[in-house]
Amino acid sequence: MSEEVMKNSQAAAPEVFTISVSPHIRDDETISHIMWQVNAALLPAALFAVWWFGVPALINMLVGVVFAVLGEYLWQKGMHQPVTAFDGSACITGLLLAMSMSPLLPPYMVAVGSFIAIIVAKQSMGGLGFNIFNPAHIGRAALMVSWPVAMTTWTKMQDMSGGVDAMTSATPLNILKMQGYDALVATFGSQSELYWNMLIGTRNGSLGETSTILLLLGGLYLIYKGYVNWFVPAAMIGTVAVLTWIFGPAGLFTGDPLFHVMAGGLMLGAFFMATDMVTIPMTVKGQLIFAVGAGALTVLIRLVGGYPEGVCYSLLLMNAVTPLIDRFCKPRIFGAGGADNG
16 A cells, blocks of 8 residues: 555544543642641641640640541551551541640540541541541541530630630630620620631630631632632631621621631631532532531521531531432533433
8 A cells, every 4th residue: 555545544534532431630649748738738727726725735636646647557457458547638637626626625535536537437438538427527526425515615715805803714606605796795805806816816716716817828728729629618608607697696687797707617617628528529519509508507506506616517417418419410421411312
């Protein structure tokens, strides 16, 4: 066959498409690198908690991390699995667990919570990528039902209005739930002082309920790196802001959305837990439903339920319906369901 004939036959040949299973786009990013970046994003808020609450905060964080990593290591060695305990995922679970609890919690309780988070919520379900629920929140929920008094015992904070003898052991959300908004403002001296202390973190609460600004900066860093879809925390926080403004204590549209946005574990949950790649729905539409649902449940628990805070349980409830959300929000199969196919 002549060279000219070969060229003509190749030009006339149809284009061949190679069909393969996903993933179709590959990147040099690794799970370990992503996990350690998330740890780094949380580090400024963790260091502030140590400065504000003291040595007990540092001890609980170290215990949470060590026992989470140890629990994963022992499980994988015992089950003869590849050891991935040092890839950063167990570390972030232990750190998030410690930061969602009171600084006065005895360290052995933190250790128990870390083991539950890793063994029950993560490894027993197949390990990273197979867990249905956020492991850190499962650990927190287990401790909450096991030691409710210890989990709701806080450090004492001097009255921000200047009284040297006036002390309170309640978090801002506790004060709001039990005494009302006026008592909350009076504790800090004025509304502006309330906002300032909530922003920088000089208040009572869990280790991760303190510095709003540092948690926000950490979350923005994750968005910048592309590890977090910005609309997930925006939808959850926005839902809380809108609903708490509408359903205020003195009637419709009398709430304080700015306080509720900075209160409790909303910032920690919205940026570091609601965005968990494993437990969040796969599609953009599904993730928006997840975030709005978590925000609405948080408001429902805060304003109507018996607990002053609801981020933990709202995210766990939305984790439970994530498979259902994925089922109804799954994209149409390419080439199927179109007009030409009836």
